Amino acid sequence: MAAKKPRADNSFDALFKPILLRSESAQSFKALANEIFQEIKPRSPIERIITHQIVAKAGDIARYQQLRTGILNTGFLPAMQTLLEVGGPPGGVMTDILVLEYFVKPQSRRKVREKLSQRGFTEADIDAEAFRSEPIVLEKIDKLLAAAESGLRKWVRELQDLRIKQPPAAEKPILPAPDADIRCVPDSADDHCRATRSQSAKCLQKYWTAVCARQAAIEPERVPAWPVCSAALHRL
Known part of the structure; x- marks a missing residue:
């Protein structure tokens, strides 16, 4: 294959x-x-x-x-280090382990919260400090x-x-020539009516109604009025 x-x-x-x-x-x-x-x-x-x-x-x-x-x-842990060092010994020796173990040991996270609370901070202040440190x-x-x-x-x-x-090209309705036979739009596949100029205007009216419907779908502002066509029918 x-x-x-x-x-x-x-x-x-x-x-x-x-x-x-x-x-x-x-x-x-x-x-x-x-x-x-x-x-x-x-x-x-x-x-x-x-x-x-x-x-x-x-x-x-x-x-x-x-x-x-x-x-x-990425600035979360350095910001935590900065907040924990406020009021503490220089160098952050006492807080380094807590920061490194913050995401690993629950007891370290609990101690961080306690120390932050003692300094008047919360965990939300860590994000604020990270934002402030990277302007x-x-x-x-x-x-x-x-x-x-x-x-x-x-x-x-x-x-x-x-x-x-460049709007999409719309199909323009094709009107019959003056001297051509006029075919009415069939209501079903079995309905194939045909009328000439000398026959009844009923079929032409049906055809014109279908043309107006197609024109309304393409250019609503240019739909021809039926009375115009009706006046022409009286001249047949």
């Missing part, structure tokens, strides 16, 4: 293939990209490029948010996050403007 040929990746997909960090999930990024592509449904190569840019900016926003949280997490780094992350959000809005506007300038 012949082996299946590998599916050729779209050229745009290969061009915009993301490069992820080691801690990032390729499966999660792919799920994000699929959701965005399903919602936008790009109709042209230009729209596909814009959609890839939107996916990239959305991925950057998720990345910077995770990095911001990670920076605060420059957090400011850089916030600028990157703001730039990514601005870029996302920019590409969404680009897509909206492109679709306003």
Whole structure:
């Protein structure tokens, strides 16, 4: 049995293939990209490029948010050390072991809470101290996050403007020529009525009603009025 040929990746997909960090999930990024592509449904190569840019900016926003949280997490233990050393001996010799064992031994966590309480702090103050100790780094992350959000809005506007300038081609109703036979729209597969100009206007009225319905679905503001057609029927 012949082996299946590998599916050729779209050229745009290969061009915009993301490069992820080691801690990032390729499966999660792919799920994000699929959701965005399903919602936008790009109709042209230009729209596909814009959609890839939107996916990239959305991925950057998720990345910077995770990095911001990670920076605060890495500063948690140093911030705890700083708070425990307030009013204590210099060097933090008495608090180093408690800090290192905070996530390992319940008794060490309990002693940390007691010492923090003696100094008027709580565990929530550790996060506040971690935030205070990294203002420059957090400011850089916030600028990157703001730039990514601005870029996302920019590409969404680009897509909206492109679709306003190039709306999908709508099928225009084809009206019969003046001297041509007029076929009425059948009510079912077995109903094939046909009328000529010399026959009853009833079939023409049915046909015109169907044309108006199609026109209303395409261009509601240009639906022709039936009285115009009715006046023409009296001239038949």
